[in-house]
Amino acid sequence: MPRFGELEAAIMEVMWSADKAITVRDVRDRLGREPAPAYNTVLTVTEILYRKGWLAREKHGRAFRYWPAGSRDDYTAQLVAEALDSAQDRAAALVRFMEKMEPGEMAEIRRALDDAKAADRRPR
Known part of the structure; x- marks a missing residue:
């Protein structure tokens, strides 16, 4: 996109x-x-x-x-996904991206990952 x-x-x-x-x-x-x-x-x-x-x-x-029909966050997420799709090593690209984050942003990412992990454990 x-x-x-x-x-x-x-x-x-x-x-x-x-x-x-x-x-x-x-x-x-x-x-x-x-x-x-x-x-x-x-x-x-x-x-x-x-x-x-x-x-x-x-x-x-x-x-x-x-x-x-979509939010700013939807647009940004699609741009990030497209950028990661162009990387030879998605994990390495994500690590580089996170290395540039501020500590507060990293804490938000950790909370979001914890929330996603907890949601995966809930029965459906």
Whole structure:
């Protein structure tokens, strides 16, 4: 999965920050860019994000309202998974990655691993 392009990333930031489904016009108004991209450009990129599965939509009058189909964390996890897929040695790449973490981040990883281990032991 390639990283989002500049406008895709900006649109997704708007979507992730919105508290409800929004229209393309709302997205364009919230982009905070000067000069603002053309409406048709924002519409096209929003439709591309929809076709890629990053946005969901519903008809609202003559327009659509869009909302994120995945979270920022989902996106980041996919990027990390893709990066690990490109490594010859996934374990070595993970070790290198963790060596660059702050101690607090490492503690969070340990807690998450402990939680996952405990969840695996629970009867299903």
